[in-house]
Amino acid sequence: MARHSRGFDIDAANSHLRRVDKKLAAWMDKIGPINADPRWKKPFDVSDALARAILYQQLSGKAAATITGRVELAIGSDKLHADTLGRVDDAAIRACGVSGNKLLALRDLAARAGRGEIPDIKRMATMSDDDIVSALVPVRGIGRWTVEMMLMFRLGRPDVLPVDDLGIRKGAQRVDRRAEMQPPRALMERGERWGPYRTYASLYLWRIADFAATPKAPVKRSQG
Numbered sequence: 001m002a003r004h005s006r007g008f009d010i011d012a013a014n015s016h017l018r019r020v021d022k023k024l025a026a027w028m029d030k031i032g033p034i035n036a037d038p039r040w041k042k043p044f045d046v047s048d049a050l051a052r053a054i055l056y057q058q059l060s061g062k063a064a065a066t067i068t069g070r071v072e073l074a075i076g077s078d079k080l081h082a083d084t085l086g087r088v089d090d091a092a093i094r095a096c097g098v099s100g101n102k103l104l105a106l107r108d109l110a111a112r113a114g115r116g117e118i119p120d121i122k123r124m125a126t127m128s129d130d131d132i133v134s135a136l137v138p139v140r141g142i143g144r145w146t147v148e149m150m151l152m153f154r155l156g157r158p159d160v161l162p163v164d165d166l167g168i169r170k171g172a173q174r175v176d177r178r179a180e181m182q183p184p185r186a187l188m189e190r191g192e193r194w195g196p197y198r199t200y201a202s203l204y205l206w207r208i209a210d211f212a213a214t215p216k217a218p219v220k221r222s223q224g
Contacts, residue, residue: 171205
């Protein structure tokens with residue numbers, strides 16, 4: 001059974017992208033090196049990370065952090081697990097500022113975790129990217145983009161290209177000097193040359209999109 005390590009060789013990724021895509025390479029020179037993400041080396045709890053992703057959806061970072069802090073206080077733990085979330089009733093969680101839809105998502109996540117349906121880090125090390133996506137997107141409130149962010153920023157998978165992400169699409173548009181953004185399927189085909197380091201290409205595409213934006217309106221990026 002194949003095992004997947006967390007993180008990848010940044011130097012190898014850099015060399016590969018420069019070799020296969022001269023347009024992207026020019027932008028890489030302009031932006032400068034992007035270092036490895038330190039979260040690749042840190043342990044994390046999958047259920048907790050997904051719960052936080054749910055709480056942060058469609059909110060500013062400050063508002064989401066405030067609500068998450070209230071939930072932690074209500075359950076008496078800084079870990080959002082099935083057992084800790086189960087310490088309080090729905091009314092107590094709603095009182096923290098959690099919407100009804102997010103509460104349903106948290107309860108669904110907790111139920112699935114309790115049934116052993118949420119793979120932990122050790123199990124994920126033996127799973128492909130697609131298998132991880134398939135295992136997690138059935139959770140209410142968890143879409144492919146959320147799982148892709150976990151693959152990239154938590155697990156350090158080297159070959160993830162989130163083609164539905166607006167920043168990725170805008171970055172690619174600027175690299176190719178297109179009048180319009182490519183649809184996701186076309187962008188996936190465009191990005192095949194970046195494999196097996198599409199994650200590192202994505203990091204540059206986000207920077208390129210930000211580089212193109214005005215300071216007052218930066219393109220939103222993953223909070224990891």
